[in-house]
Amino acid sequence: MKIGRKSIALLGILGMMTMAGCYYDIEAELYQMNNTPCDTTGVTYSNTVAPLMQAQCVSCHSASFASGNIALDTYSAVRTSALNGSLYGSINYSGGFSPMPQGGNKVNACTIQKIKAWVDAGAPNN
Secondary structure: OOOOHHHHHHHHHHHHHHOOOOOOOOHHHHHOOOOOOOOOOOOOOHHHHHHHHHHHHHHOOOOOOOOHHHOOHHHHHHHHHHHHOOOHHHHHOOOOOOOOOOOOOOHHHHHHHHHHHHHHHHOOOO
């Protein structure tokens, strides 16, 4: 079976259109599936921060295994990291901080906003 020049040209055009249709360079547009704003009211250490630390951080940052000499398994340890800026800087991938969780996916944007709200409130033990 012979493929004509017109068929090859048509395939080329379709290929270019397909590739152009999949291009996004703005993350907010790409992941705009859920337009619900992040509710940062009522953020507490016990209901928001501690469960995140347990799920994402304590396996490497506990008193018994404090990777980088950082423990995050108690309120006072988390508060210290919160108030010195390293907690937010690390989960937000800010310059000058080691991105955490190391080797894992970045924590979702709403969770980061909640942690920031808790830190900005003075990292209360609530």
